[in-house]
Amino acid sequence: xxxxxxxxxxxxxxxxxxxxxxxxxxxxxxxxxxxxxxxxxxxxxxxxxxxxxxxxxxxxxxxxxxxxxxxxxxxxxxxxxxxxxxxxxxxxxxxxxxxxxxxxxxx
Amino acid sequence: xxxxxxxxxxxxxxxxxxxxxxxxxxxxxxxxxxxxxxxxxxxxxxxxxxxxxxxxxxxxxxxxxxxxxxxxxxxxxxxxxxxxxxxxxxxxxxxxxxxxxxxxxxxxxxxxxxxxxxxxx
Numbered sequence: 001x002x003x004x005x006x007x008x009x010x011x012x013x014x015x016x017x018x019x020x021x022x023x024x025x026x027x028x029x030x031x032x033x034x035x036x037x038x039x040x041x042x043x044x045x046x047x048x049x050x051x052x053x054x055x056x057x058x059x060x061x062x063x064x065x066x067x068x069x070x071x072x073x074x075x076x077x078x079x080x081x082x083x084x085x086x087x088x089x090x091x092x093x094x095x096x097x098x099x100x101x102x103x104x105x106x107x
Numbered sequence: 108x109x110x111x112x113x114x115x116x117x118x119x120x121x122x123x124x125x126x127x128x129x130x131x132x133x134x135x136x137x138x139x140x141x142x143x144x145x146x147x148x149x150x151x152x153x154x155x156x157x158x159x160x161x162x163x164x165x166x167x168x169x170x171x172x173x174x175x176x177x178x179x180x181x182x183x184x185x186x187x188x189x190x191x192x193x194x195x196x197x198x199x200x201x202x203x204x205x206x207x208x209x210x211x212x213x214x215x216x217x218x219x220x221x222x223x224x225x226x227x228x
Contacts (some may be wrong), residue, residue: 001169034214043202044152050210065127076177087152091213095168096142096154 002090006099012107019080020105023088031067032092038101041083048073048084072079078104086107110217111141111203118225124191129203131144136184137161138195140206141217142187143177145199149219157206158186200224 003026013019024032036044046055048064051071057087061076069090075082083106114128129141142157156167160179167175171190179186186203201222204215 009182031210032212034212036215043204043221044215045218046214046216050212051211051213053214088214089152094154095170096213098152098154100151 001095002097004088004090004097004099006084006088006102012105013078015019015037015078015080019075021037021073021086025069025090026027028068029090029092032090035064035073036083036087076100111217113203113219113222116223119204121194121226121228123193124189125185125224126189127201129186129219131184137181142204142206144192144202144204147199169223195226198226
């Protein structure tokens with residue numbers, strides 16, 4: 001199975017900050033990488049697919065980059081509604097696997 | 108817009124089975140795969156398997172092979188996930204998620220609301 005490792009596991013930031021979350025795969029996954037946002041008690045929300053393509057309706061302050069084994073999710077200017085947990089997920093091969101999550105908290 | 112509505116919370120005894128349903132409304136059901144993803148309390152997301160309703164073919168994560176069965180009923184636009192030989196470690200929220208191909212990349216674009224399954228004696 002492909003292991004996905006996110007860093008950091010948690011992050012404190014303020015409204016307006018620029019933040020970056022990193023996701024590393026245990027082997028090359030090309031650009032088969034998605035990102036999700038999850039708020040407490042809710043189902044995950046789909047944000048980015050194929051490493052850098054924004055899902056319809058997702059604000060442009062979210063962006064993704066990377067290929068191979070190293071990927072990043074960037075939020076250019078944090079808004080109050082962005083405080084949540086973020087997960088990366090590889091779709092290169094089954095079983096599809098997720099990172100352990102990065103919890104983004106208000107400073 | 109497609110919505111996925113799951114069945115309600117379940118309390119089960121160790122060794123028993125649970126069957127969770129996921130009904131699609133507002134769109135085409137058979138054309139897309141439906142995956143099942145679980146989340147133990149305070150933990151991350153874990154993919155269990157998927158089915159393509161139009162073909163009725165399912166594939167599973169090796170971890171759950173032999174214990175999980177995913178099926179779909181095209182006539183009612185409903186997918187099911189049955190997990191047997193339940194143990195306390197199976198206590199989790201179980202989600203169904205529509206699995207679509209986007210730029211040749213499978214992604215979970217629409218999720219059900221989740222079903223809490225609690226396994227306890």
